[in-house]
Amino acid sequence: xxxxxxxxxxxxxxxxxxxxxxxxxxxxxxxxxxxxxxxxxxxxxxxxxxxxxxxxxxxxxxxxxxxxxxxxxxxxxxxxxxxxxxxxxxxxxxx
Amino acid sequence: xxxxxxxxxxxxxxxxxxxxxxxxxxxxxxxxxxxxxxxxxxxxxxxxxxxxxxxxxxxxxxxxxxxxxxxxxxxxxxxxxxxxxxxxxxxxxxxxxxxxxxxxxxxxxxxxxxxxxxxxxxxxxxxxxxxxxxxxxxxxxxxxxxxxxxxxxxxxxxxxxxxxxxxxxxxxxxxxxxxxxxxxxxxxxxxxxxxxxxxxxxxxxxxxxxxxxxxxxxxxxxxxxxxxxxxxxxxxxxxxxxxxxxxxxxxxxxxxxxxxxxxxxxxxxxxxxxxxxxxxxxxxxxxxxxxxxxxxxxxxxxxxxxxxxxxxxxxxxxxxxxxxxxxxxxxxxxxxxxxxxxxxxxxxxxxxxxxxxxxxxxxxxxxxxxxxxxxxxxxxxxxxxxxxxxxxxxxxxxxxxxxxxxxxxxxxxxxxxxxxxxxxxxxxxxxxxxxxxxxxxxxxxxxxxxxxxxxxxxxxxxxxxxxxxxxxxxxxxxxxxxxxxxxxxxxxxxx
Numbered sequence: 001x002x003x004x005x006x007x008x009x010x011x012x013x014x015x016x017x018x019x020x021x022x023x024x025x026x027x028x029x030x031x032x033x034x035x036x037x038x039x040x041x042x043x044x045x046x047x048x049x050x051x052x053x054x055x056x057x058x059x060x061x062x063x064x065x066x067x068x069x070x071x072x073x074x075x076x077x078x079x080x081x082x083x084x085x086x087x088x089x090x091x092x093x094x095x
Numbered sequence: 096x097x098x099x100x101x102x103x104x105x106x107x108x109x110x111x112x113x114x115x116x117x118x119x120x121x122x123x124x125x126x127x128x129x130x131x132x133x134x135x136x137x138x139x140x141x142x143x144x145x146x147x148x149x150x151x152x153x154x155x156x157x158x159x160x161x162x163x164x165x166x167x168x169x170x171x172x173x174x175x176x177x178x179x180x181x182x183x184x185x186x187x188x189x190x191x192x193x194x195x196x197x198x199x200x201x202x203x204x205x206x207x208x209x210x211x212x213x214x215x216x217x218x219x220x221x222x223x224x225x226x227x228x229x230x231x232x233x234x235x236x237x238x239x240x241x242x243x244x245x246x247x248x249x250x251x252x253x254x255x256x257x258x259x260x261x262x263x264x265x266x267x268x269x270x271x272x273x274x275x276x277x278x279x280x281x282x283x284x285x286x287x288x289x290x291x292x293x294x295x296x297x298x299x300x301x302x303x304x305x306x307x308x309x310x311x312x313x314x315x316x317x318x319x320x321x322x323x324x325x326x327x328x329x330x331x332x333x334x335x336x337x338x339x340x341x342x343x344x345x346x347x348x349x350x351x352x353x354x355x356x357x358x359x360x361x362x363x364x365x366x367x368x369x370x371x372x373x374x375x376x377x378x379x380x381x382x383x384x385x386x387x388x389x390x391x392x393x394x395x396x397x398x399x400x401x402x403x404x405x406x407x408x409x410x411x412x413x414x415x416x417x418x419x420x421x422x423x424x425x426x427x428x429x430x431x432x433x434x435x436x437x438x439x440x441x442x443x444x445x446x447x448x449x450x451x452x453x454x455x456x457x458x459x460x461x462x463x464x465x466x467x468x469x470x471x472x473x474x475x476x477x478x479x480x481x482x483x484x485x486x487x488x489x490x491x492x493x494x495x496x497x498x499x500x501x502x503x504x505x506x507x508x509x510x511x512x513x514x515x516x517x518x519x520x521x522x523x524x525x526x527x528x529x530x531x532x533x534x535x536x537x538x539x540x541x542x543x544x545x546x547x548x549x550x551x552x553x554x555x556x557x558x559x560x561x562x563x564x565x566x567x568x569x570x571x572x573x574x575x576x577x578x579x580x581x582x583x584x585x586x587x588x589x590x
Contacts, residue, residue, distance in 0.1 A: 005462075006452065006453070006456045011456045012452060015439075016435040026445075033508070034399075034509070034513070037510075041470065041473060046473060050475055051468050051474070053300060055478060055525060055550070056287040061330075079191065079421035081421075081424035088420055092430065
């Protein structure tokens with residue numbers, strides 16, 4: 001099995017996703033098997049190949065800059081865990 | 096079972112009412128779904144109200160459309176205004192969308208009657224429906240086995256003949272593999288053919304909605320109803336939508352069918368599978384098609400390429416689940432970062448977490464070029480493989496799956512589950528249309544044939560599938576085991 005190159009503690013911080021020690025261990029072992037496949041990609045010479053971000057030939061799709069009907073405040077806030085008047089409420093960000 | 100087009104024709108001829116059709120579907124769901132768990136939410140009142148509207152329209156002499164009175168189940172990944180939409184996740188367990196997906200609106204605009212929302216692997220990540228945060232769904236052909244995934248609930252509901260039509264989504268095989276497992280027709284359209292507005296995003300450059308249906312004719316009608324440009328999705332393409340039903344064929348004379356050398360090599364060791372697919376290609380030849388051998392030299396890199404691109408896009412898309420605007424929040428007085436981390440830890444299941452970690456890594460500083468950009472370059476090579484193959488053939492016929500449906504719990508190792516998409520991932524990366532059509536049985540369990548076509552050539556693909564379906568009549572050869580319980584007792588929701 002391939003070595004997992006992932007620093008799971010670092011990546012889980014980047015992803016804002018707390019993992020238990022057990023999850024970190026399990027993911028490391030499971031993703032190691034996947035890297036057996038992923039590492040095969042290193043053998044291909046792709047230096048002169050263009051990357052494909054998506055397959056359809058669309059570029060810069062614009063629309064007219066006009067105001068159209070959209071969700072009202074009540075509908076937009078209806079699923080929020082916490083609100084304050086017309087606002088979403090989140091824990092303090094700045095001390 | 097009655098197909099959707101047969102229901103529509105009967106409703107338009109005033110032979111059946113949409114309401115009695117809806118009641119039958121609800122009764123069948125009530126009778127068989129306790130064994131299958133295909134539905135997360137059943138919506139009987141909404142369905143009956145909609146059916147009455149259809150009946151009123153028909154009574155006035157209006158034609159409600161291609162799907163008049165047809166009961167439809169919708170994967171719980173499509174937003175449905177006012178109806179809970181979970182995406183198979185705890186993090187959206189109580190989410191009630193304020194708007195509907197474009198495809199849901201288009202189905203309803205064509206007279207469809209939505210009867211409920213179907214179970215799925217969480218955020219469409221999985222190939223067995225076992226990654227649902229709520230419960231696994233079972234296969235109507237053998238309830239000890241999985242229905243496939245991620246659109247497993249939709250496949251199970253159609254396979255069990257609860258509804259003739261369901262909506263699924265396919266990112267790397269999530270329509271085609273469950274269609275194969277449940278003996279239904281499943282179509283992944285060309286990327287951009289169908290609007291993604293109101294679909295909960297997993298991998299935005301790959302996700303595509305499509306029909307899962309009782310027969311090819313229904314798939315043609317549903318695709319015609321949902322396809323086409325949508326100003327709300329900038330990646331939906333403004334290409335005219337053909338009348339797909341008029342492209343359905345009965346013979347295949349003049350059609351060049353590409354058989355993929357690499358895929359044939361990989362199933363050669365499995366005698367039952369090799370024999371089944373050889374038989375399917377033989378049927379195509381008997382119908383007049385000319386088989387030609389084609390190569391997809393980069394197909395073997397599909398799994399690795401996909402498992403960099405899809406998790407990368409997933410890690411970015413799922414960043415929105417932060418406990419602020421909707422969904423679960425877990426907070427215990429800590430700062431905002433603690434809230435993010437705890438909310439996501441509690442709300443996501445193991446497979447989703449695994450992919451977020453992998454995708455975040457593939458996009459992180461220092462690794463972006465080595466993994467993510469390299470995968471995108473190999474995606475270019477894979478697309479070029481198909482472009483070259485389609486200079487020699489009109490459609491490709493190949494395996495949809497590497498095995499019949501497996502037992503629950505059989506693929507506990509994630510990579511063994513990922514390998515289920517081996518034959519479907521290359522088409523997803525190339526963005527081309529592909530479908531699974533029932534092809535036969537191995538030990539009484541269904542197996543599908545995959546047919547793929549160049550971009551926006553769904554009509555050609557459906558035409559070939561229709562001829563194959565007529566010649567083989569696979570679905571009508573056998574009854575799913577749950578059909579023994581076919582007589583529903585009393586309509587209603589199990590919820």
